Amino acid sequence: MADLRANFLGIKSPNPFWLASAPPTDKQYNVLRAFEAGWGGVVWKTLGSQVKNVSSRYSSIDYGGTKMMGFNNIELISDRPLDINLREIAECVRLFPDRAMIVSLMADNTREKWHELIAQVEDTGAHGLELNFGCPHGMTERGMGAAVGQDPEIAKMVVEWVMEKATLPVITKLTPNVHSVVPTGRAAVEGGTNALSLINTIQSVTGVDLDTFVPNPYVAGKSVYGGYCGPAVKPIALKMLTTIAQDPVTAPLPISGIGGVSTWKDAVEFMLLGASNVQVCTAVMKHGFRIVEDMCDGMNNWMDEKGFKTLDDFIGKSVPTITHWEDLDINYHIVANINQDKCIHCGLCYIACEDTSHQSINLTFGNPYNTYSIKEDECVGCNLCKLVCPVDSCITMVEQRKGDEYLNWKEFQRRGLPLNDH
Amino acid sequence: MPILNNRLTAEQYEQNFSDIHPPFESREAALVEANRCLFCYDAPCTKRCPTSINIPKFIKQITTDNVKGSAYTIFDANIMGGGCSKVCPVEKLCEGSCVYNLLEEPPIPIAKLQRYSTEKAIAHKWPLFQRKPETGRKVAIVGAGPAGLSCAHVLSREGVDVTIYEKEAKGGGLMTYGIAAYKVTPEFCEDEVNFITSLGGIDIKYGQELGKDVSLADLQANYDAVYLGIGVGVARQLDIPGEDLAGVEDAIRFIYDIREKGYPSIPVGDKVAVIGLGMTAIDAATQAKRLGAKEVTIVYRRTQAEMPSTEVELNLAKLDGCNIIWLASPKEILGENGQVTQLICNVMELGVPDASGRRSPVETGETITLNVDMVIKAAGQVPYEALVSSNQLNHWSGKIAIDSNCATNIPAVFAGGDCVNGGKEVVDAVQAGKDGARAILNFIKSE
Ligand SMILES: Cc1cc2nc3c(=O)[nH]c(=O)nc-3n(C[C@H](O)[C@H](O)[C@H](O)COP(=O)(O)OP(=O)(O)OC[C@H]3O[C@@H](n4cnc5c(N)ncnc54)[C@H](O)[C@@H]3O)c2cc1C
Ligand SMILES: Cc1cc2nc3c(=O)[nH]c(=O)nc-3n(C[C@H](O)[C@H](O)[C@H](O)COP(=O)(O)O)c2cc1C
Ligand code: SF4
Ligand code: SF4
Ligand code: SF4
Numbered sequence: 093m094a095d096l097r098a099n100f101l102g103i104k105s106p107n108p109f110w111l112a113s114a115p116p117t118d119k120q121y122n123v124l125r126a127f128e129a130g131w132g133g134v135v136w137k138t139l140g141s142q143v144k145n146v147s148s149r150y151s152s153i154d155y156g157g158t159k160m161m162g163f164n165n166i167e168l169i170s171d172r173p174l175d176i177n178l179r180e181i182a183e184c185v186r187l188f189p190d191r192a193m194i195v196s197l198m199a200d201n202t203r204e205k206w207h208e209l210i211a212q213v214e215d216t217g218a219h220g221l222e223l224n225f226g227c228p229h230g231m232t233e234r235g236m237g238a239a240v241g242q243d244p245e246i247a248k249m250v251v252e253w254v255m256e257k258a259t260l261p262v263i264t265k266l267t268p269n270v271h272s273v274v275p276t277g278r279a280a281v282e283g284g285t286n287a288l289s290l291i292n293t294i295q296s297v298t299g300v301d302l303d304t305f306v307p308n309p310y311v312a313g314k315s316v317y318g319g320y321c322g323p324a325v326k327p328i329a330l331k332m333l334t335t336i337a338q339d340p341v342t343a344p345l346p347i348s349g350i351g352g353v354s355t356w357k358d359a360v361e362f363m364l365l366g367a368s369n370v371q372v373c374t375a376v377m378k379h380g381f382r383i384v385e386d387m388c389d390g391m392n393n394w395m396d397e398k399g400f401k402t403l404d405d406f407i408g409k410s411v412p413t414i415t416h417w418e419d420l421d422i423n424y425h426i427v428a429n430i431n432q433d434k435c436i437h438c439g440l441c442y443i444a445c446e447d448t449s450h451q452s453i454n455l456t457f458g459n460p461y462n463t464y465s466i467k468e469d470e471c472v473g474c475n476l477c478k479l480v481c482p483v484d485s486c487i488t489m490v491e492q493r494k495g496d497e498y499l500n501w502k503e504f505q506r507r508g509l510p511l512n513d514h
Numbered sequence: 515m516p517i518l519n520n521r522l523t524a525e526q527y528e529q530n531f532s533d534i535h536p537p538f539e540s541r542e543a544a545l546v547e548a549n550r551c552l553f554c555y556d557a558p559c560t561k562r563c564p565t566s567i568n569i570p571k572f573i574k575q576i577t578t579d580n581v582k583g584s585a586y587t588i589f590d591a592n593i594m595g596g597g598c599s600k601v602c603p604v605e606k607l608c609e610g611s612c613v614y615n616l617l618e619e620p621p622i623p624i625a626k627l628q629r630y631s632t633e634k635a636i637a638h639k640w641p642l643f644q645r646k647p648e649t650g651r652k653v654a655i656v657g658a659g660p661a662g663l664s665c666a667h668v669l670s671r672e673g674v675d676v677t678i679y680e681k682e683a684k685g686g687g688l689m690t691y692g693i694a695a696y697k698v699t700p701e702f703c704e705d706e707v708n709f710i711t712s713l714g715g716i717d718i719k720y721g722q723e724l725g726k727d728v729s730l731a732d733l734q735a736n737y738d739a740v741y742l743g744i745g746v747g748v749a750r751q752l753d754i755p756g757e758d759l760a761g762v763e764d765a766i767r768f769i770y771d772i773r774e775k776g777y778p779s780i781p782v783g784d785k786v787a788v789i790g791l792g793m794t795a796i797d798a799a800t801q802a803k804r805l806g807a808k809e810v811t812i813v814y815r816r817t818q819a820e821m822p823s824t825e826v827e828l829n830l831a832k833l834d835g836c837n838i839i840w841l842a843s844p845k846e847i848l849g850e851n852g853q854v855t856q857l858i859c860n861v862m863e864l865g866v867p868d869a870s871g872r873r874s875p876v877e878t879g880e881t882i883t884l885n886v887d888m889v890i891k892a893a894g895q896v897p898y899e900a901l902v903s904s905n906q907l908n909h910w911s912g913k914i915a916i917d918s919n920c921a922t923n924i925p926a927v928f929a930g931g932d933c934v935n936g937g938k939e940v941v942d943a944v945q946a947g948k949d950g951a952r953a954i955l956n957f958i959k960s961e
Pocket of ligand 2: 114115137138167170292293321323325350351353372
């Protein structure tokens with residue numbers, strides 16, 4: 093049995109799975125249910141000055157028969173009275189002292205308001221604070237949320253205000269609605285933040301209703317950009333996470349990974365790319381809190397198989413493998429190979445390669461089954477056929493190096509080697 | 515041992531003859547299956563559909579809620595795609611070659627998806643096709659079965675006016691009169707015919723029999739071309755003693771009556787023997803059982819390896835509780851007071867392989883006797899040999915001979931479907947109709 097216990101800035105939780113600041117962490121009722129289900133910690137739905145929400149608030153992307161591949165919302169921060177939230181936070185901490193309780197904050201844009209809010213929250217017994225610099229709708233108009241996260245100067249200033257007052261560890265949550273998350277991340281570090289978390293939601297239009305002609309979500313004949321999250325954003329979140337994990341200024345800080353985490357596998361990927369723990373929102377909004385059981389179980393089994401005893405044994409392990417294009421080995425070459433025993437003759441590899449790649453697959457007509465084979469000399473090793481093949485390990489990529497030694501692009505150019513030789 | 519009608523209650527009949535391949539309950543259910551389709555390239559399922567419906571395309575169209583487009587894709591290749599989705603032996607056609615079979619996974623339910631789109635199209639009377647401008651050409655078609663209707667539709671789309679001469683009072687051919695009631699309803703068959711003719715330019719003259727009410731010579735004189743889609747008619751005689759006893763029935767007649775007269779008025783025996791093991795035999799046996807016969811026994815002179823019906827069909831009969839006696843060939847029917855009482859069969863064994871490698875059954879000299887009160891003959895159908903030869907059409911034992919252009923030996927007379935192939939499936943007849951129409955269009959143009 094591997095040890096799943098997590099320690100994030102000294103905040104302990106029985107496992108690295110936290111609920112992200114969102115409706116699932118909006119009140120005592122949900123949070124107690126989450127703790128009962130086994131979640132390691134929660135980031136309480138962002139507190140600030142009270143707001144008013146609209147309906148509808150959510151829309152989503154279905155793909156290939158799967159619902160909610162991408163999810164989008166135009167919800168604001170907590171719309172419940174602050175004193176009720178504070179009382180409930182304290183109650184949850186009292187009932188489940190072994191779980192992490194982080195409170196997300198977004199005060200009005202003055203030093204005093206931030207200080208006031210921090211003082212109130214610290215009285216609850218919570219273990220940490222998360223600064224919401226990301227909320228992309230509603231708040232930005234008032235110079236809050238993403239308006240802060242998109243301007244490193246302002247972000248740094250707000251973090252400084254917070255650090256003046258806070259006695260609890262502070263996590264700064266970054267918005268992805270920027271060219272690079274690194275400048276704001278660095279600014280937060282300079283401002284003194286103890287940790288970073290990312291990503292918040294990505295501005296988006298999920299689609300247009302083909303009957304009403306109004307984009308989703310629909311609010312009385314109008315719509316606005318919403319924040320995108322769920323499985324569809326995971327690749328973007330992972331990329332942003334990696335840039336933070338590789339940057340010399342931000343890398344030393346613990347990072348909480350967010351964005352499309354739905355399974356233990358996703359969580360492991362985030363952690364391999366530098367996250368110390370993960371936060372989940374959309375996946376529980378789709379399936380409820382019970383998914384944490386498999387998340388713990390799956391991660392545990394994987395760690396046992398790999399011989400990892402604690403989370404620290406693998407956190408960040410994959411970060412060094414992401415390099416620059418110029419440093420890739422040009423002499424590494426692979427070609428596709430089709431296992432004829434496994435092939436079901438669907439022709440998907442053929443048509444993909446024929447129409448869109450390098451015409452490297454032979455078709456021999458048959459009735460009703462055609463036979464497909466690779467023209468090894470034509471194959472550039474792009475991998476497309478393998479990706480489209482519906483049968484597990486039917487197409488494999490076989491290594492056929494062009495040369496023994498490692499050769500990168502800079503060296504290639506320096507030697508004036510011929511382009512387009514394959 | 516009486517032959518009786520009205521054996522069951524109205525609810526029992528209703529239940530016994532309800533759809534054996536029910537449609538999808540919901541859009542979601544259809545989408546789950548449609549989304550499983552891999553969208554194969556040069557798809558094997560399409561190659562195994564006699565009408566070459568672009569199956570991956572129509573399924574993809576379902577996944578995008580383009581049901582109209584999907585219906586068009588189906589009907590463009592097979593105007594009886596609605597009926598075919600209910601009656602095709604898909605396990606040996608499209609679904610039998612779906613690549614999922616090679617993964618040992620259930621194939622895509624192609625026919626059910628086909629039904630999903632086509633039923634909507636027919637129910638909503640979507641006007642999917644438009645005729646090209648009138649060409650002034652006229653073609654006569656004999657027989658409003660699948661072959662004739664399919665031929666008519668292609669011709670009319672090309673701006674040719676079509677008149678169909680049909681001896682029965684309804685269109686659809688064996689689709690309407692021959693297919694088991696739990697596969698298609700008479701209402702569906704009527705809607706299907708109306709859907710096809712709603713294109714315009716197709717006039718069906720009912721109660722007009724070739725050889726009686728009209729002659730081939732008249733048709734040749736009055737039309738630019740003639741297409742014969744008359745199907746096969748009569749059941750093969752067994753040529754054994756006792757065949758004329760009361761209680762010996764022809765399967766086609768029996769099934770026809772079920773479709774025409776309503777379940778309660780069809781008499782069946784307590785103990786019924788069905789002779790043969792093709793689709794017709796299965797349909798007759800299962801329907802006899804569903805009409806309330808106590809015991810139904812199928813008698814087949816070869817073994818399961820040689821049976822013409824598919825495994826799926828055989829299972830249908832087995833699930834209905836029909837018995838099967840393999841390697842038994844009817845020898846004589848005995849009776850009392852003119853009524854069937856017993857069927858005596860020769861016990862057979864498989865002989866040495868003949869030139870074609872097929873092992874024919876030979877008699878062992880032993881016999882078995884079955885106590886029965888009804889015998890249904892389903893040992894194949896016989897073409898209209900007299901009609902065909904009296905019109906000087908070249909033929910093979912009554913099956914009209916055509917060349918690679920679907921043309922008979924008589925100028926401007928074409929033929930296709932069961933009357934040419936001796937009896938296959940609806941989907942083959944539909945393709946034959948398309949081929950015939952193409953040939954006729956070429957012929958008219960070159961005239
Ligand atoms: C009992 C039975 C069950 C079957 N079950 C299935 C099944 O489940 N699935 C499947 O795919 N196929 C099935 N078939 C086969 C299928 O019905 C035929 O292959 C198909 O109907 C052939 O179409 P066709 O147009 O060639 O002939 P038909 O359907 O026979 O149509 C011929 C038409 O011509 C008319 N006609 C005949 N002679 C004349 C004349 N002299 N003048 C004017 N009109 C005339 C007939 O009345 C009829 O309307 C079954 C067949 C039988 C007998
Ligand atoms: C309905 C909804 C409300 C949210 N509200 C907040 C919020 O109040 N504060 C915050 O920091 N993030 C909020 N988020 C963002 C999530 O915390 C999280 O960063 C994002 O959803 C990405 O994670 P996911 O892909 O697991 O959903 C909200 C997300 C959703 C879907
Ligand atoms: S995609 Fe895979 S299964 Fe399909 S033809 Fe190619 S190799 Fe065979
Ligand atoms: S017509 Fe019949 S064989 Fe062809 S695709 Fe449809 S169900 Fe399958
Ligand atoms: S073979 Fe099966 S999976 Fe492939 S296109 Fe046809 S129905 Fe779809």
